[in-house]
Amino acid sequence: MDKPYGWWLPINISTHGKPIDDLINSLHWFMLALFVGWGIYFVYCLIKFRARPGHKADSTEKHFRLPTYIEIGIAIFETILLVFVSYPIWSSVKNDMPSDSDSLRVRVVAEQFAWNIHYPGDDGIFGRTDPELIAPEDNNPIGLDREGDPNAKDDIISINNFHFPVNKPVRVDLSSKDVIHSFGIPVMRVKQDAIPGTVIPVWFEANQTGSFDIMCAQLCGVGHTRMRGEITVQSDEEFKAWLAEERTYLGLEEG
Amino acid sequence: MSSAHGEIHAHGDGHAHEEGFWRKYIFSTDHKVIGIQYGLAAMAFLLLGFGLMLLMRWQIAFPGIQIPLIGKALTQDGVLSPELYNQFGAMHGTIMVFLGVVPMAVGAFGNYMLPLQIGAQDMAFPKLNMASFWVNFVGGLIMLGSFLMPGGAPQSGWTSYPPLANIAPPSQTAWLIGMVFLITSSLLGSVNFIVTAIQLRAPGLSFFRLPFFVWTQLVTAFLLLLAFPPLEAAGVLQLMDRVAGTSFFMPSGLVVSGEILSNAGGGNPLLWQHLFWFLAHPEVYVLILPAMGIVGEIIVTNTRKPMYGYNTAVYAIIFLGFMSFIVWAHHMFMTGMGTAISSFFQATTMIISIPSVIILTIFLLTLWGASIRYTVPMLFALAFLPMFAIGGLTGLPLGLTASDIYLHDTYYVIGHFHYVVSPGTLLALMGGFYHWFPKITGKMFNQTLGKLHFWGTFIGMNGIFGPMLLVGMAGVSRRLYDASIYQAAKSVQPLNVVMTYSSWFLAAAQILFLVNLFISLRKPKTPAAENPWESTTLEWTAPTPPLPHQNFPVPPHVYRGPYEYNTTSREFAPQALQEV
Numbered sequence: 001m002d003k004p005y006g007w008w009l010p011i012n013i014s015t016h017g018k019p020i021d022d023l024i025n026s027l028h029w030f031m032l033a034l035f036v037g038w039g040i041y042f043v044y045c046l047i048k049f050r051a052r053p054g055h056k057a058d059s060t061e062k063h064f065r066l067p068t069y070i071e072i073g074i075a076i077f078e079t080i081l082l083v084f085v086s087y088p089i090w091s092s093v094k095n096d097m098p099s100d101s102d103s104l105r106v107r108v109v110a111e112q113f114a115w116n117i118h119y120p121g122d123d124g125i126f127g128r129t130d131p132e133l134i135a136p137e138d139n140n141p142i143g144l145d146r147e148g149d150p151n152a153k154d155d156i157i158s159i160n161n162f163h164f165p166v167n168k169p170v171r172v173d174l175s176s177k178d179v180i181h182s183f184g185i186p187v188m189r190v191k192q193d194a195i196p197g198t199v200i201p202v203w204f205e206a207n208q209t210g211s212f213d214i215m216c217a218q219l220c221g222v223g224h225t226r227m228r229g230e231i232t233v234q235s236d237e238e239f240k241a242w243l244a245e246e247r248t249y250l251g252l253e254e255g
Numbered sequence: 256m257s258s259a260h261g262e263i264h265a266h267g268d269g270h271a272h273e274e275g276f277w278r279k280y281i282f283s284t285d286h287k288v289i290g291i292q293y294g295l296a297a298m299a300f301l302l303l304g305f306g307l308m309l310l311m312r313w314q315i316a317f318p319g320i321q322i323p324l325i326g327k328a329l330t331q332d333g334v335l336s337p338e339l340y341n342q343f344g345a346m347h348g349t350i351m352v353f354l355g356v357v358p359m360a361v362g363a364f365g366n367y368m369l370p371l372q373i374g375a376q377d378m379a380f381p382k383l384n385m386a387s388f389w390v391n392f393v394g395g396l397i398m399l400g401s402f403l404m405p406g407g408a409p410q411s412g413w414t415s416y417p418p419l420a421n422i423a424p425p426s427q428t429a430w431l432i433g434m435v436f437l438i439t440s441s442l443l444g445s446v447n448f449i450v451t452a453i454q455l456r457a458p459g460l461s462f463f464r465l466p467f468f469v470w471t472q473l474v475t476a477f478l479l480l481l482a483f484p485p486l487e488a489a490g491v492l493q494l495m496d497r498v499a500g501t502s503f504f505m506p507s508g509l510v511v512s513g514e515i516l517s518n519a520g521g522g523n524p525l526l527w528q529h530l531f532w533f534l535a536h537p538e539v540y541v542l543i544l545p546a547m548g549i550v551g552e553i554i555v556t557n558t559r560k561p562m563y564g565y566n567t568a569v570y571a572i573i574f575l576g577f578m579s580f581i582v583w584a585h586h587m588f589m590t591g592m593g594t595a596i597s598s599f600f601q602a603t604t605m606i607i608s609i610p611s612v613i614i615l616t617i618f619l620l621t622l623w624g625a626s627i628r629y630t631v632p633m634l635f636a637l638a639f640l641p642m643f644a645i646g647g648l649t650g651l652p653l654g655l656t657a658s659d660i661y662l663h664d665t666y667y668v669i670g671h672f673h674y675v676v677s678p679g680t681l682l683a684l685m686g687g688f689y690h691w692f693p694k695i696t697g698k699m700f701n702q703t704l705g706k707l708h709f710w711g712t713f714i715g716m717n718g719i720f721g722p723m724l725l726v727g728m729a730g731v732s733r734r735l736y737d738a739s740i741y742q743a744a745k746s747v748q749p750l751n752v753v754m755t756y757s758s759w760f761l762a763a764a765q766i767l768f769l770v771n772l773f774i775s776l777r778k779p780k781t782p783a784a785e786n787p788w789e790s791t792t793l794e795w796t797a798p799t800p801p802l803p804h805q806n807f808p809v810p811p812h813v814y815r816g817p818y819e820y821n822t823t824s825r826e827f828a829p830q831a832l833q834e835v
Contacts, residue, residue, distance in 0.1 A: 045622040057559035058624035059821040089657035186730030197506025217664035
């Protein structure tokens with residue numbers, strides 16, 4: 001494996017990330033071509049048309065056609081990018097949610113300054129939450145109703161540690177307890193604002209195992225910089241083992 | 256029309272003889288004095304905003320290390336605290352945009368030059384003009400005062416997104432009140448600019464004979480007039496949320512550090528973002544259009560030929576102004592936007608790139624067949640072109656939602672918009688300063704210091720914002736007090752050190768500028784400052800400096816287009832020249 005981070009795009013371990021990277025890279029080649037093209041013309045003019053004895057500006061009215069064609073070319077290129085590249089990528093990233101049957105469903109509740117990862121447990125149903133029940137000291141930062149709701153009994157809450165299996169779609173329902181945060185995982189090419197009062201779905205699928213940063217991308221207060229989470233992508237067996245460990249740690253009964 | 260001119264003339268003359276110190280220099284209604292007041296205030300704020308950034312950049316390059324010399328004055332251990340970092344970040348943005356660049360580009364250059372370039376004696380409403388400056392000044396004082404409030408200065412970013420801003424310390428209230436003053440000032444100013452540019456043009460100065468700079472100021476004034484009121488309304492709503500217990504931007508059931516907020520709820524934080532960006536995107540064009548106007552004036556003057564495609568350039572900026580009202584939500588692609596809405600805003604964002612490319616192309620084509628004089632202002636104007644190109648091009652991957660998924664809210668965004676506003680607009684403003692300094696003061700500046708200032712600024716700015724694009728590409732989020740705990744940031748940390756050293760270099764170059772300013776002001780007046788660049792537009796026909804409250808001894812008459820260089824038997828034909 002190459003070094004995961006450098007002075008350009010970091011490693012991509014998501015299934016949807018390749019077209020995004022291709023777009024970013026090809027856009028930069030396009031930008032470079034335009035900039036160098038303009039730059040050559042610019043420098044040529046600066047030298048060729050510098051004021052000097054015997055040289056006089058040519059003020060006759062001219063109409064150049066080439067710039068118009070370049071302009072039209074740029075417009076066509078942008079239209080193609082828009083319609084055939086950007087729209088489809090956005091649509092698949094934002095709309096094509098994996099079905100519940102073949103994906104892992106997780107809730108992520110952001111807060112100042114942590115990521116609460118809420119797994120539904122073996123029953124696959126998220127327990128009820130209520131802000132009144134929030135008790136961080138009892139490992140209950142999101143107000144899960146463990147007493148009242150049977151579905152909540154096997155739910156697992158992990159703080160800042162987001163484990164999920166490789167080669168399996170993950171669907172995250174993202175929300176926030178307090179202010180706006182942004183759920184950013186650079187290597188997964190994932191970014192989504194967490195807006196309080198709203199639940200926003202996000203999906204992704206990793207094609208490689210490893211541990212990487214979750215970074216908050218939206219200023220959320222004095223601890224914005226500390227709002228670091230970690231994803232751990234692991235094999236299905238390892239993931240199941242981790243879930244079991246967490247269950248024991250939380251003192252939950254075997255599902 | 257002519258009789259009205261006569262009346263103002265007599266009125267103005269009377270004042271010129273009787274005015275005491277206060278009326279002449281402090282509470283003046285003369286657009287030139289007001290322009291200089293705006294300019295001095297804006298310069299002080301630009302230096303302050305830059306100073307805040309120098310402190311933040313130290314922390315970014317050397318996290319947790321004591322700031323040399325002044326660190327102990329800021330915090331006990333001499334290390335910039337995360338609280339101060341957020342305060343400085345929010346105030347850097349607020350100061351640079353609302354108290355630095357806009358007052359400089361519009362309040363100073365627009366105020367001083369627009370009436371002169373259209374051959375008017377003053378603004379249409381001189382008292383409104385004075386009110387505009389003093390309202391702006393009060394707004395600035397409130398912003399400065401917020402640093403002294405309990406809990407420190409505003410710290411929720413210059414964007415002040417709720418709910419964070421709603422629950423911020425008391426100074427956020429001061430920020431909102433300060434913004435209401437600054438916006439009111441802009442509204443007073445913009446009405447004045449529009450009426451002046453339309454009503455007070457000299458006889459013969461038809462719309463398509465206006466200097467390009469006047470056009471950019473006119474479009475800018477419309478943007479300010481139409482875009483600012485929604486933010487003023489939003490500011491008042493946030494103020495109500497903070498002081499009167501309303502919930503315009505607050506949903507119910509929020510839990511902040513373990514406490515359930517007691518607000519009624521039912522509001523939506525995204526409403527603020529829509530209202531904010533409905534202003535703040537046109538605001539980007541408020542920052543860049545006057546700069547384009549200045550660059551146009553300087554380039555045409557120093558190429559000694561007319562502007563290529565002047566009419567097209569005018570239509571392009573009008574179109575740009577119009578389009579700037581329907582791209583705002585591209586700042587909000589990551590807020591959970593659906594495909595339909597995001598498709599619309601991506602499309603408008605791509606469309607707005609076209610007139611920007613047209614304007615850049617027009618400036619580049621004006622160079623063809625020219626006789627380019629490398630004067631100090633021309634160096635700044637020429638450098639604007641590639642810098643604005645980088646700023647514009649880096650907007651492409653941000654404007655397409657697919658690439659924005661990765662780049663949104665990274666340092667790439669910061670690099671992008673700073674290329675537009677800093678090496679873009681600020682270089683243009685500095686060029687404008689050197690271009691018009693002789694006319695304003697009757698004195699010439701030191702050329703060598705001017706050139707050193709240019710190269711220092713050009714290299715310093717690129718040393719900051721070039722590497723910043725790479726830091727963003729590596730995935731580092733913006734507004735992080737100490738990114739060094741992240742893997743992505745570790746690999747680009749050497750770039751941060753380069754950027755911080757570059758910011759010192761940039762600061763050193765600005766000292767040359769200040770030295771040049773002071774020694775030039777101490778020089779005696781010289782006739783060489785009358786029209787040193789052999790320009791054609793009306794301000795160069797006025798006496799040096801232009802007469803108080805009157806500008807021109809005799810109201811000028813315009814006989815030709817703005818840029819008649821080498822089009823007649825003369826090398827240049829001023830607009831007020833009747834016979835050739």
